Amino acid sequence: MTPFAYVRPTSVAEAVAAVGSSGTARFIAGGTNLVDLMRYDVETPQTLVDITRLPLKTIEDAENGGVVIGALVSNADLAYDERIQRDYPLLSSAILAGASGQLRNAASTGGNLLQRTRCYYFYDVATPCNKREPGSGCPAIGGVNRIHAILGASEHCIATHPSDMCVALAALEAVVHVTGPEGERRIPFAEFHRLPGDRPQDDNTLKHGEMVTAVALPAPRFGAHHTYLKLRDRLSYAFALVSVAAGLDMADGRITDARIALGGVAHKPWRDEAAEALLKGQAPSPAIFAAAADHILRDAKGQGDNNFKIDLARRAIQRALEQAAAGTPQVQAEKRVN
Amino acid sequence: MPEMTFASAAPDEIPISLTINGQLHRLDVTPWTSLLDLLRETLHLTGTKKGCDHGQCGACTVLVDGTRINSCLALAVMKDGAEITTIEGLGTPDNLHPLQAAFVEHDAFQCGYCTPGQICSAVGMMSEGHASTRAEIRELMSGNLCRCGAYTNIVDAIEDVMQDGRPAVREAAE
Numbered sequence: 001m002t003p004f005a006y007v008r009p010t011s012v013a014e015a016v017a018a019v020g021s022s023g024t025a026r027f028i029a030g031g032t033n034l035v036d037l038m039r040y041d042v043e044t045p046q047t048l049v050d051i052t053r054l055p056l057k058t059i060e061d062a063e064n065g066g067v068v069i070g071a072l073v074s075n076a077d078l079a080y081d082e083r084i085q086r087d088y089p090l091l092s093s094a095i096l097a098g099a100s101g102q103l104r105n106a107a108s109t110g111g112n113l114l115q116r117t118r119c120y121y122f123y124d125v126a127t128p129c130n131k132r133e134p135g136s137g138c139p140a141i142g143g144v145n146r147i148h149a150i151l152g153a154s155e156h157c158i159a160t161h162p163s164d165m166c167v168a169l170a171a172l173e174a175v176v177h178v179t180g181p182e183g184e185r186r187i188p189f190a191e192f193h194r195l196p197g198d199r200p201q202d203d204n205t206l207k208h209g210e211m212v213t214a215v216a217l218p219a220p221r222f223g224a225h226h227t228y229l230k231l232r233d234r235l236s237y238a239f240a241l242v243s244v245a246a247g248l249d250m251a252d253g254r255i256t257d258a259r260i261a262l263g264g265v266a267h268k269p270w271r272d273e274a275a276e277a278l279l280k281g282q283a284p285s286p287a288i289f290a291a292a293a294d295h296i297l298r299d300a301k302g303q304g305d306n307n308f309k310i311d312l313a314r315r316a317i318q319r320a321l322e323q324a325a326a327g328t329p330q331v332q333a334e335k336r337v338n
Numbered sequence: 339m340p341e342m343t344f345a346s347a348a349p350d351e352i353p354i355s356l357t358i359n360g361q362l363h364r365l366d367v368t369p370w371t372s373l374l375d376l377l378r379e380t381l382h383l384t385g386t387k388k389g390c391d392h393g394q395c396g397a398c399t400v401l402v403d404g405t406r407i408n409s410c411l412a413l414a415v416m417k418d419g420a421e422i423t424t425i426e427g428l429g430t431p432d433n434l435h436p437l438q439a440a441f442v443e444h445d446a447f448q449c450g451y452c453t454p455g456q457i458c459s460a461v462g463m464m465s466e467g468h469a470s471t472r473a474e475i476r477e478l479m480s481g482n483l484c485r486c487g488a489y490t491n492i493v494d495a496i497e498d499v500m501q502d503g504r505p506a507v508r509e510a511a512e
Contacts, residue, residue: 006352006369006415028416035372035411036392048369050416080468100481101463102399106407155368335479 002044002164012056012179012213020181020209025212027051029072029108033097033115039277041125042116042132052206056110056213057085068100068177071110071212075099075165078109088221089329090247094168094227100237101154108247110212116203117159117267119237120144120257129193130156131200140202146305147241149315151297152266152322157200160305161193162239170230170261170269171245174217180210193268200267217263221260224327230263231312235335240264242313244320248279255325260296263311272296284325286318291296295318341473343421350364354418358383367414374398375411377424385425385454389483396482398454399462401422425454428461437461440495448486456482460496472497 007025019025028034037043056070059081067087069078078084079095099107120141121127130137140148140158147157168191174189179263193204207211225248232238243263249256257278258289262270275295282288293314300310319337323329328338351366355453358381367376374391379384389397392397392412399409401423427437435505437457447453469475484492492504 001370003368006413028413031413031416032393032408032411035413038370050414053415076466080466100396101466102396102406102477103393103411103458105405105462106411114426128379171422236477306483333471333474335473 001038002041004038004045005047007049008053010053011053011232012051012054012211013088014056015049015051016209016211019211020049022047023208025049030105030106031110031111032073032103037116037123038122038147042123050092051211052108052152052338058228062216065235066217068110069215069217071177071214072307073109075104075107075112076101076111078105079138088168088172088217090226090228091165091168091172091217093226093329093332094164094230097228097240097243098164109165109215110333112163112216113169113212114204115163118162119148119159122159130269131159131203134199134201140234141303143240145303147176147264148289148303148306149237150300150302150306150309151262151270151310152195153301153303154196154198154269156195156198158179159196159200160264161203161266161269162264164228164230164240164243164263164330166193167240167243167245167261167263167269169215169217170271171194171226171247171259172217173259174215176212177214177216178206178210179213180207182207184213186216187296189269189270196267203267205231221249221322223250224239224329225250225324226321227320228332229323229330231316237248237283242309242316244313244316244318245269246317246320246324254283256281258292258321260292260317260321262296262313262317265300265309270296279321284321288320289318289321290314291323351416353413356414356417356419359423360463361446369413369415371414372410373400373402373412373414373422376414377409377422383424383426386458387454388453389451389455394483395452395455396459397455399450399459399482401458401462404462404465406459423458424463425458428457434504435461436499437495440498441492444486444495445500446491446495447484447488452482452484452486456484456492460492460499464496464500469500475500477480 026045028048031212056072058067079092085092121129176187228241240263243259258276275292304311387397388396393408393457401411429438467479
Protein backbone atom coordinates (compact mmCIF):
# COMPACT_ATOMS: atom_id res chain seq x y z
CA MET A 1 0.00 0.00 0.00
CA THR A 2 1.33 3.43 -0.89
CA PRO A 3 2.00 5.45 2.30
CA PHE A 4 -0.35 8.29 3.13
CA ALA A 5 -1.01 10.84 5.85
CA TYR A 6 -3.95 10.43 8.20
CA VAL A 7 -6.26 13.13 9.51
CA ARG A 8 -9.17 12.75 11.90
CA PRO A 9 -11.32 15.88 11.76
CA THR A 10 -13.95 16.67 14.36
CA SER A 11 -16.59 18.30 12.17
CA VAL A 12 -18.07 18.01 8.69
CA ALA A 13 -16.70 21.46 7.86
CA GLU A 14 -13.18 20.42 8.85
CA ALA A 15 -13.47 17.19 6.90
CA VAL A 16 -14.70 18.95 3.77
CA ALA A 17 -11.93 21.53 4.08
CA ALA A 18 -9.31 18.80 4.52
CA VAL A 19 -10.32 16.97 1.35
CA GLY A 20 -11.22 20.08 -0.63
CA SER A 21 -7.80 21.64 -0.07
CA SER A 22 -5.92 18.68 -1.55
CA GLY A 23 -6.58 16.97 -4.86
CA THR A 24 -5.06 13.76 -3.51
CA ALA A 25 -7.01 13.54 -0.22
CA ARG A 26 -9.92 11.15 0.20
CA PHE A 27 -12.63 10.61 2.82
CA ILE A 28 -12.64 7.22 4.50
CA ALA A 29 -15.44 5.66 6.54
CA GLY A 30 -15.95 1.87 6.59
CA GLY A 31 -13.01 1.43 4.25
CA THR A 32 -14.30 -1.90 2.99
CA ASN A 33 -13.77 -0.86 -0.63
CA LEU A 34 -11.23 1.97 -0.39
CA VAL A 35 -8.68 0.03 1.69
CA ASP A 36 -8.93 -2.85 -0.75
CA LEU A 37 -8.44 -0.51 -3.73
CA MET A 38 -5.42 1.02 -1.98
CA ARG A 39 -3.96 -2.41 -1.40
CA TYR A 40 -4.13 -2.97 -5.18
CA ASP A 41 -2.70 0.54 -5.81
CA VAL A 42 -5.85 1.34 -7.79
CA GLU A 43 -6.38 4.22 -5.38
CA THR A 44 -3.31 6.05 -4.05
CA PRO A 45 -4.51 8.96 -1.91
CA GLN A 46 -1.80 10.97 -0.19
CA THR A 47 -4.09 11.80 2.71
CA LEU A 48 -6.97 9.88 4.24
CA VAL A 49 -9.55 11.93 6.09
CA ASP A 50 -11.20 9.66 8.66
CA ILE A 51 -14.82 10.75 9.06
CA THR A 52 -15.96 7.82 11.18
CA ARG A 53 -16.24 9.88 14.38
CA LEU A 54 -18.48 12.57 12.91
CA PRO A 55 -22.07 12.71 14.21
CA LEU A 56 -23.77 11.23 11.13
CA LYS A 57 -24.99 7.96 12.62
CA THR A 58 -28.69 8.55 13.21
CA ILE A 59 -31.88 7.73 11.30
CA GLU A 60 -34.27 10.64 11.79
CA ASP A 61 -37.85 11.48 10.85
CA ALA A 62 -38.25 13.90 7.95
CA GLU A 63 -41.01 16.49 7.54
CA ASN A 64 -42.33 14.77 4.42
CA GLY A 65 -43.10 11.59 6.35
CA GLY A 66 -39.86 9.97 5.24
CA VAL A 67 -36.54 9.47 6.96
CA VAL A 68 -33.07 10.95 6.79
CA ILE A 69 -30.35 8.33 7.11
CA GLY A 70 -26.97 9.59 8.32
CA ALA A 71 -24.10 8.78 5.98
CA LEU A 72 -22.27 6.87 8.71
CA VAL A 73 -25.10 4.52 9.63
CA SER A 74 -23.64 1.09 8.93
CA ASN A 75 -25.25 -1.11 6.30
CA ALA A 76 -26.13 -3.61 9.06
CA ASP A 77 -27.65 -1.01 11.38
CA LEU A 78 -29.70 0.36 8.50
CA ALA A 79 -30.93 -3.02 7.28
CA TYR A 80 -31.98 -4.15 10.76
CA ASP A 81 -33.41 -0.82 11.93
CA GLU A 82 -36.95 -1.48 13.13
CA ARG A 83 -38.46 1.42 11.22
CA ILE A 84 -36.58 0.66 8.01
CA GLN A 85 -37.67 -2.98 8.20
CA ARG A 86 -41.28 -1.92 8.73
CA ASP A 87 -41.56 1.02 6.32
CA TYR A 88 -38.82 0.35 3.75
CA PRO A 89 -38.49 -3.45 3.64
CA LEU A 90 -37.28 -3.18 0.04
CA LEU A 91 -34.21 -1.31 1.30
CA SER A 92 -33.55 -3.78 4.13
CA SER A 93 -33.86 -6.69 1.75
CA ALA A 94 -31.49 -5.21 -0.82
CA ILE A 95 -28.84 -4.46 1.81
CA LEU A 96 -29.08 -7.97 3.24
CA ALA A 97 -28.69 -9.40 -0.27
CA GLY A 98 -25.26 -7.81 -0.50
CA ALA A 99 -21.81 -8.50 0.92
CA SER A 100 -21.41 -10.43 4.19
CA GLY A 101 -22.26 -9.93 7.85
CA GLN A 102 -18.76 -8.62 8.54
CA LEU A 103 -18.75 -6.20 5.62
CA ARG A 104 -22.24 -4.88 6.38
CA ASN A 105 -21.09 -4.16 9.95
CA ALA A 106 -18.21 -2.03 8.68
CA ALA A 107 -19.59 -0.46 5.50
CA SER A 108 -21.37 2.89 5.72
CA THR A 109 -24.44 4.25 3.95
CA GLY A 110 -22.44 6.95 2.17
CA GLY A 111 -19.65 4.56 1.31
CA ASN A 112 -22.05 2.11 -0.26
CA LEU A 113 -23.04 4.81 -2.76
CA LEU A 114 -19.39 5.58 -3.47
CA GLN A 115 -18.06 2.03 -3.87
CA ARG A 116 -16.39 1.44 -7.18
CA THR A 117 -16.93 -1.11 -9.90
CA ARG A 118 -15.59 -4.64 -9.49
CA CYS A 119 -14.51 -4.78 -13.16
CA TYR A 120 -11.46 -7.07 -13.23
CA TYR A 121 -9.52 -4.69 -15.45
CA PHE A 122 -10.23 -1.71 -13.19
CA TYR A 123 -8.69 -3.68 -10.31
CA ASP A 124 -5.65 -4.90 -12.26
CA VAL A 125 -3.16 -2.05 -12.55
CA ALA A 126 -1.15 -4.07 -15.09
CA THR A 127 -3.95 -3.58 -17.64
CA PRO A 128 -5.31 -0.41 -19.26
CA CYS A 129 -8.60 0.99 -17.95
CA ASN A 130 -10.30 4.22 -18.92
CA LYS A 131 -11.87 4.50 -15.49
CA ARG A 132 -8.56 4.14 -13.68
CA GLU A 133 -6.35 5.82 -16.29
CA PRO A 134 -8.43 7.96 -18.64
CA GLY A 135 -7.48 7.43 -22.26
CA SER A 136 -5.66 4.15 -21.72
CA GLY A 137 -8.39 1.98 -23.24
CA CYS A 138 -10.96 -0.59 -22.19
CA PRO A 139 -9.77 -4.19 -22.42
CA ALA A 140 -13.12 -5.44 -21.09
CA ILE A 141 -14.55 -4.61 -24.51
CA GLY A 142 -13.60 -7.69 -26.47
CA GLY A 143 -12.09 -9.21 -23.32
CA VAL A 144 -13.48 -11.14 -20.37
CA ASN A 145 -16.79 -9.41 -19.72
CA ARG A 146 -19.21 -11.83 -18.08
CA ILE A 147 -20.03 -9.35 -15.29
CA HIS A 148 -20.24 -6.24 -17.45
CA ALA A 149 -22.97 -3.88 -18.59
CA ILE A 150 -25.74 -4.54 -21.09
CA LEU A 151 -27.36 -1.10 -20.79
CA GLY A 152 -25.97 2.43 -21.05
CA ALA A 153 -22.36 1.41 -21.72
CA SER A 154 -20.04 3.45 -23.92
CA GLU A 155 -17.13 2.71 -26.21
CA HIS A 156 -14.92 3.84 -23.32
CA CYS A 157 -16.30 1.76 -20.44
CA ILE A 158 -18.67 -1.16 -19.87
CA ALA A 159 -18.30 -1.37 -16.09
CA THR A 160 -21.27 -1.88 -13.77
CA HIS A 161 -22.07 -0.32 -10.42
CA PRO A 162 -21.87 -3.15 -7.88
CA SER A 163 -24.24 -1.98 -5.12
CA ASP A 164 -27.43 -3.74 -4.10
CA MET A 165 -28.48 -1.02 -1.67
CA CYS A 166 -28.35 1.62 -4.39
CA VAL A 167 -30.73 -0.36 -6.60
CA ALA A 168 -33.35 -0.16 -3.86
CA LEU A 169 -32.56 3.53 -3.25
CA ALA A 170 -33.16 4.18 -6.96
CA ALA A 171 -36.56 2.48 -6.82
CA LEU A 172 -37.39 4.38 -3.61
CA GLU A 173 -36.32 7.68 -5.21
CA ALA A 174 -33.95 8.65 -2.45
CA VAL A 175 -32.27 12.04 -2.28
CA VAL A 176 -28.56 12.34 -1.47
CA HIS A 177 -27.55 15.14 0.92
CA VAL A 178 -24.10 16.52 0.22
CA THR A 179 -21.84 19.11 1.86
CA GLY A 180 -18.89 20.56 -0.03
CA PRO A 181 -16.56 23.52 -0.22
CA GLU A 182 -19.39 25.51 -1.84
CA GLY A 183 -22.01 24.54 0.71
CA GLU A 184 -24.84 22.02 0.84
CA ARG A 185 -26.92 20.56 -1.95
CA ARG A 186 -29.36 17.74 -2.52
CA ILE A 187 -29.09 15.34 -5.44
CA PRO A 188 -32.01 13.18 -6.63
CA PHE A 189 -30.82 9.58 -6.71
CA ALA A 190 -31.26 9.23 -10.47
CA GLU A 191 -28.80 12.11 -10.93
CA PHE A 192 -26.25 10.91 -8.38
CA HIS A 193 -24.57 8.12 -10.33
CA ARG A 194 -23.82 8.64 -14.01
CA LEU A 195 -23.34 6.69 -17.21
CA PRO A 196 -19.74 6.32 -18.40
CA GLY A 197 -19.95 8.27 -21.67
CA ASP A 198 -16.52 9.70 -22.43
CA ARG A 199 -15.72 10.32 -18.75
CA PRO A 200 -15.81 6.85 -17.16
CA GLN A 201 -13.44 8.06 -14.44
CA ASP A 202 -16.42 9.87 -12.90
CA ASP A 203 -18.71 7.35 -11.20
CA ASN A 204 -21.03 10.05 -9.95
CA THR A 205 -21.80 13.76 -10.04
CA LEU A 206 -20.01 14.73 -6.83
CA LYS A 207 -17.32 17.36 -7.06
CA HIS A 208 -14.00 16.85 -5.31
CA GLY A 209 -14.33 17.71 -1.65
CA GLU A 210 -18.07 17.08 -1.52
CA MET A 211 -19.09 14.65 1.18
CA VAL A 212 -22.28 12.61 1.38
CA THR A 213 -23.80 13.47 4.75
CA ALA A 214 -27.16 11.71 4.50
CA VAL A 215 -29.56 9.81 2.28
CA ALA A 216 -33.20 10.87 2.55
CA LEU A 217 -36.17 8.68 1.70
CA PRO A 218 -39.64 9.98 0.84
CA ALA A 219 -42.69 8.72 2.74
CA PRO A 220 -43.13 4.94 2.63
CA ARG A 221 -45.13 3.39 -0.22
CA PHE A 222 -45.76 0.06 -1.98
CA GLY A 223 -47.10 -1.72 1.15
CA ALA A 224 -46.33 -5.43 0.69
CA HIS A 225 -45.94 -5.00 -3.09
CA HIS A 226 -42.18 -4.92 -3.39
CA THR A 227 -39.26 -7.28 -3.87
CA TYR A 228 -35.51 -7.34 -4.29
CA LEU A 229 -34.58 -10.25 -6.51
CA LYS A 230 -30.85 -10.86 -6.92
CA LEU A 231 -29.33 -13.44 -9.26
CA ARG A 232 -25.64 -14.31 -8.97
CA ASP A 233 -23.07 -17.03 -9.51
CA ARG A 234 -23.35 -18.41 -5.97
CA LEU A 235 -26.18 -18.30 -3.46
CA SER A 236 -24.67 -15.72 -1.13
CA TYR A 237 -21.79 -13.27 -0.88
CA ALA A 238 -21.43 -12.51 -4.58
CA PHE A 239 -22.19 -9.47 -6.69
CA ALA A 240 -25.32 -9.45 -8.77
CA LEU A 241 -25.26 -10.62 -12.37
CA VAL A 242 -28.71 -9.11 -12.52
CA SER A 243 -30.86 -7.75 -9.72
CA VAL A 244 -34.25 -6.10 -9.70
CA ALA A 245 -35.82 -3.82 -7.12
CA ALA A 246 -39.52 -3.54 -7.81
CA GLY A 247 -42.26 -1.63 -6.01
CA LEU A 248 -45.88 -1.39 -7.06
CA ASP A 249 -48.64 0.88 -5.80
CA MET A 250 -51.79 -1.23 -6.05
CA ALA A 251 -55.47 -0.38 -5.71
CA ASP A 252 -58.51 -2.52 -6.54
CA GLY A 253 -56.38 -5.16 -8.20
CA ARG A 254 -54.68 -2.70 -10.52
CA ILE A 255 -51.24 -1.15 -10.57
CA THR A 256 -51.54 2.58 -9.98
CA ASP A 257 -47.81 3.26 -10.17
CA ALA A 258 -44.57 1.31 -10.44
CA ARG A 259 -40.88 1.70 -9.75
CA ILE A 260 -38.37 -0.72 -11.22
CA ALA A 261 -34.58 -0.47 -10.85
CA LEU A 262 -31.98 -2.91 -12.11
CA GLY A 263 -28.57 -3.72 -10.67
CA GLY A 264 -25.60 -5.47 -12.27
CA VAL A 265 -26.51 -4.30 -15.77
CA ALA A 266 -25.22 -0.73 -16.04
CA HIS A 267 -22.81 1.91 -14.74
CA LYS A 268 -25.61 3.06 -12.42
CA PRO A 269 -28.81 1.60 -11.01
CA TRP A 270 -30.97 1.43 -14.14
CA ARG A 271 -34.43 2.95 -14.21
CA ASP A 272 -36.77 3.36 -17.16
CA GLU A 273 -39.69 5.66 -16.46
CA ALA A 274 -41.42 4.82 -19.74
CA ALA A 275 -41.45 1.13 -18.81
CA GLU A 276 -42.83 2.00 -15.38
CA ALA A 277 -45.56 4.07 -17.05
CA LEU A 278 -46.57 1.04 -19.15
CA LEU A 279 -47.75 -0.66 -15.97
CA LYS A 280 -49.92 2.24 -14.77
CA GLY A 281 -53.59 1.35 -14.60
CA GLN A 282 -52.98 -2.23 -15.64
CA ALA A 283 -54.01 -5.41 -13.87
CA PRO A 284 -50.97 -7.58 -13.13
CA SER A 285 -50.45 -10.14 -15.91
CA PRO A 286 -47.55 -12.03 -17.48
CA ALA A 287 -48.17 -10.14 -20.72
CA ILE A 288 -47.90 -6.67 -19.22
CA PHE A 289 -44.85 -7.65 -17.17
CA ALA A 290 -43.18 -9.05 -20.29
CA ALA A 291 -43.99 -5.83 -22.13
CA ALA A 292 -42.36 -3.79 -19.36
CA ALA A 293 -39.29 -6.04 -19.39
CA ASP A 294 -39.00 -5.83 -23.17
CA HIS A 295 -39.23 -2.06 -22.99
CA ILE A 296 -36.49 -1.80 -20.35
CA LEU A 297 -34.22 -4.04 -22.43
CA ARG A 298 -35.05 -2.62 -25.86
CA ASP A 299 -31.55 -1.19 -26.30
CA ALA A 300 -29.69 -3.90 -24.34
CA LYS A 301 -26.42 -4.93 -25.93
CA GLY A 302 -24.28 -7.91 -24.94
CA GLN A 303 -20.48 -7.83 -25.02
CA GLY A 304 -19.99 -11.54 -25.67
CA ASP A 305 -19.52 -13.27 -22.33
CA ASN A 306 -22.45 -11.37 -20.83
CA ASN A 307 -24.98 -11.89 -23.62
CA PHE A 308 -26.88 -14.20 -21.27
CA LYS A 309 -27.66 -11.25 -19.04
CA ILE A 310 -30.22 -9.88 -21.49
CA ASP A 311 -32.49 -12.88 -21.22
CA LEU A 312 -31.68 -13.29 -17.53
CA ALA A 313 -32.70 -9.67 -16.92
CA ARG A 314 -35.92 -10.13 -18.90
CA ARG A 315 -36.91 -13.12 -16.78
CA ALA A 316 -35.77 -11.46 -13.55
CA ILE A 317 -37.86 -8.36 -14.21
CA GLN A 318 -40.94 -10.45 -14.91
CA ARG A 319 -40.41 -12.62 -11.85
CA ALA A 320 -39.77 -9.62 -9.62
CA LEU A 321 -42.95 -7.95 -10.84
CA GLU A 322 -44.89 -11.14 -10.15
CA GLN A 323 -43.45 -11.26 -6.63
CA ALA A 324 -44.26 -7.61 -6.03
CA ALA A 325 -47.80 -7.88 -7.39
CA ALA A 326 -48.49 -10.93 -5.24
CA GLY A 327 -47.05 -9.24 -2.15
CA THR A 328 -44.57 -12.10 -1.72
CA PRO A 329 -41.15 -10.45 -1.69
CA GLN A 330 -38.02 -12.56 -2.11
CA VAL A 331 -36.63 -13.63 1.28
CA GLN A 332 -32.85 -13.27 1.18
CA ALA A 333 -32.07 -16.29 3.42
CA GLU A 334 -34.42 -18.42 1.29
CA LYS A 335 -32.62 -19.39 -1.89
CA ARG A 336 -35.62 -20.60 -3.85
CA VAL A 337 -37.09 -18.01 -6.17
CA ASN A 338 -40.85 -18.09 -5.85
CA MET B 339 -12.16 9.84 24.48
CA PRO B 340 -11.01 13.21 23.15
CA GLU B 341 -10.98 13.72 19.40
CA MET B 342 -7.62 14.21 17.79
CA THR B 343 -6.41 15.81 14.62
CA PHE B 344 -3.12 14.86 13.07
CA ALA B 345 -1.86 17.51 10.71
CA SER B 346 1.11 15.43 9.70
CA ALA B 347 2.56 16.57 6.40
CA ALA B 348 4.70 13.47 6.11
CA PRO B 349 3.49 9.94 6.75
CA ASP B 350 4.58 8.89 10.20
CA GLU B 351 3.65 6.75 13.15
CA ILE B 352 0.65 7.73 15.20
CA PRO B 353 0.08 6.77 18.84
CA ILE B 354 -3.07 4.75 19.49
CA SER B 355 -4.44 2.62 22.29
CA LEU B 356 -6.31 -0.63 21.85
CA THR B 357 -7.71 -3.01 24.42
CA ILE B 358 -7.03 -6.45 23.00
CA ASN B 359 -8.50 -9.47 24.75
CA GLY B 360 -8.87 -7.37 27.89
CA GLN B 361 -5.36 -5.97 27.90
CA LEU B 362 -4.62 -2.31 27.15
CA HIS B 363 -1.92 -1.73 24.54
CA ARG B 364 -0.37 1.65 23.68
CA LEU B 365 1.09 1.40 20.22
CA ASP B 366 2.64 3.57 17.53
CA VAL B 367 1.33 2.60 14.11
CA THR B 368 1.78 3.79 10.58
CA PRO B 369 -1.61 4.79 9.13
CA TRP B 370 -1.42 2.05 6.47
CA THR B 371 -1.08 -0.79 9.00
CA SER B 372 -4.15 -3.01 8.93
CA LEU B 373 -5.61 -4.23 12.18
CA LEU B 374 -4.81 -7.75 10.95
CA ASP B 375 -1.12 -7.01 10.43
CA LEU B 376 -0.93 -5.22 13.77
CA LEU B 377 -2.38 -8.26 15.54
CA ARG B 378 -0.21 -10.78 13.75
CA GLU B 379 3.08 -9.01 13.09
CA THR B 380 3.39 -6.58 16.00
CA LEU B 381 1.51 -8.37 18.76
CA HIS B 382 2.17 -11.92 17.53
CA LEU B 383 -1.48 -12.87 17.99
CA THR B 384 -1.32 -15.25 15.06
CA GLY B 385 -4.62 -16.99 15.76
CA THR B 386 -6.25 -14.45 13.45
CA LYS B 387 -5.45 -15.62 9.93
CA LYS B 388 -4.59 -13.80 6.73
CA GLY B 389 -6.37 -15.59 3.92
CA CYS B 390 -7.08 -13.31 0.99
CA ASP B 391 -6.27 -9.89 2.56
CA HIS B 392 -9.14 -8.47 0.49
CA GLY B 393 -12.27 -9.05 2.58
CA GLN B 394 -13.36 -12.02 0.53
CA CYS B 395 -12.66 -15.01 2.81
CA GLY B 396 -13.40 -14.02 6.41
CA ALA B 397 -10.35 -15.79 7.91
CA CYS B 398 -9.31 -12.49 9.53
CA THR B 399 -12.64 -11.92 11.31
CA VAL B 400 -12.31 -10.37 14.78
CA LEU B 401 -14.70 -8.58 17.10
CA VAL B 402 -14.29 -4.80 17.41
CA ASP B 403 -16.37 -3.43 20.27
CA GLY B 404 -18.29 -6.68 20.06
CA THR B 405 -19.01 -6.40 16.33
CA ARG B 406 -17.50 -8.81 13.79
CA ILE B 407 -15.50 -7.24 11.00
CA ASN B 408 -12.76 -8.20 8.52
CA SER B 409 -9.55 -7.04 10.22
CA CYS B 410 -7.71 -7.03 6.87
CA LEU B 411 -9.85 -4.12 5.66
CA ALA B 412 -9.61 -2.14 8.91
CA LEU B 413 -6.82 0.39 9.37
CA ALA B 414 -5.53 0.02 12.93
CA VAL B 415 -5.24 3.79 13.38
CA MET B 416 -8.98 4.16 12.76
CA LYS B 417 -9.77 1.74 15.62
CA ASP B 418 -7.99 3.89 18.23
CA GLY B 419 -9.71 3.35 21.59
CA ALA B 420 -11.56 0.20 20.55
CA GLU B 421 -11.86 -3.13 22.32
CA ILE B 422 -10.71 -6.01 20.15
CA THR B 423 -11.44 -9.66 20.77
CA THR B 424 -9.54 -12.30 18.82
CA ILE B 425 -9.72 -16.08 18.95
CA GLU B 426 -7.05 -15.94 21.68
CA GLY B 427 -9.50 -14.01 23.84
CA LEU B 428 -12.41 -16.43 23.54
CA GLY B 429 -11.16 -19.49 25.39
CA THR B 430 -8.12 -21.44 26.51
CA PRO B 431 -7.10 -25.04 25.72
CA ASP B 432 -8.29 -26.02 29.20
CA ASN B 433 -11.42 -23.94 29.12
CA LEU B 434 -12.82 -23.77 25.62
CA HIS B 435 -15.44 -21.26 24.53
CA PRO B 436 -18.69 -23.15 23.86
CA LEU B 437 -18.25 -22.57 20.12
CA GLN B 438 -14.69 -23.90 20.22
CA ALA B 439 -15.93 -27.01 22.05
CA ALA B 440 -18.78 -27.40 19.55
CA PHE B 441 -16.42 -27.12 16.57
CA VAL B 442 -14.34 -29.97 18.06
CA GLU B 443 -17.44 -32.00 18.90
CA HIS B 444 -18.93 -31.62 15.42
CA ASP B 445 -15.69 -32.04 13.46
CA ALA B 446 -16.36 -28.58 12.03
CA PHE B 447 -12.96 -28.15 10.39
CA GLN B 448 -10.35 -30.06 8.48
CA CYS B 449 -7.22 -27.95 7.93
CA GLY B 450 -8.35 -25.40 10.53
CA TYR B 451 -7.12 -22.28 8.76
CA CYS B 452 -10.56 -20.66 8.53
CA THR B 453 -11.62 -21.81 12.01
CA PRO B 454 -10.61 -18.78 14.11
CA GLY B 455 -12.48 -16.53 11.70
CA GLN B 456 -15.45 -18.89 11.60
CA ILE B 457 -15.67 -18.92 15.41
CA CYS B 458 -15.24 -15.15 15.84
CA SER B 459 -17.82 -14.64 13.10
CA ALA B 460 -20.24 -17.04 14.79
CA VAL B 461 -19.81 -15.23 18.12
CA GLY B 462 -20.61 -11.95 16.36
CA MET B 463 -23.53 -13.44 14.46
CA MET B 464 -25.08 -14.88 17.62
CA SER B 465 -24.86 -11.56 19.44
CA GLU B 466 -26.45 -9.81 16.44
CA GLY B 467 -29.45 -12.08 17.00
CA HIS B 468 -30.82 -12.33 13.45
CA ALA B 469 -30.33 -16.05 12.82
CA SER B 470 -32.75 -18.66 14.07
CA THR B 471 -32.91 -21.22 11.25
CA ARG B 472 -30.21 -23.23 9.48
CA ALA B 473 -30.87 -21.25 6.31
CA GLU B 474 -30.32 -18.01 8.23
CA ILE B 475 -27.13 -19.29 9.86
CA ARG B 476 -25.78 -20.28 6.46
CA GLU B 477 -26.71 -16.93 4.94
CA LEU B 478 -25.27 -14.88 7.81
CA MET B 479 -22.07 -16.95 7.92
CA SER B 480 -21.51 -16.67 4.16
CA GLY B 481 -18.66 -14.21 4.68
CA ASN B 482 -16.51 -17.07 6.00
CA LEU B 483 -15.23 -19.42 3.35
CA CYS B 484 -14.03 -22.95 4.15
CA ARG B 485 -12.08 -24.51 1.32
CA CYS B 486 -12.16 -27.91 3.03
CA GLY B 487 -15.94 -27.71 2.73
CA ALA B 488 -16.82 -28.29 6.38
CA TYR B 489 -19.89 -26.06 6.08
CA THR B 490 -22.46 -28.65 7.14
CA ASN B 491 -20.58 -29.40 10.35
CA ILE B 492 -19.88 -25.72 10.98
CA VAL B 493 -23.61 -25.01 10.88
CA ASP B 494 -24.19 -28.04 13.13
CA ALA B 495 -21.72 -26.66 15.68
CA ILE B 496 -23.22 -23.18 15.66
CA GLU B 497 -26.76 -24.52 15.82
CA ASP B 498 -25.79 -26.71 18.76
CA VAL B 499 -24.51 -23.74 20.75
CA MET B 500 -27.50 -21.59 19.75
CA GLN B 501 -29.80 -24.32 21.01
CA ASP B 502 -27.93 -24.25 24.30
CA GLY B 503 -26.42 -27.70 24.15
CA ARG B 504 -29.36 -29.60 22.69
CA PRO B 505 -28.17 -31.97 19.95
CA ALA B 506 -28.58 -30.60 16.47
CA VAL B 507 -30.18 -32.54 13.64
CA ARG B 508 -27.55 -33.14 11.00
CA GLU B 509 -28.28 -32.62 7.37
CA ALA B 510 -27.98 -35.84 5.39
CA ALA B 511 -26.29 -34.11 2.51
CA GLU B 512 -25.75 -30.61 1.24
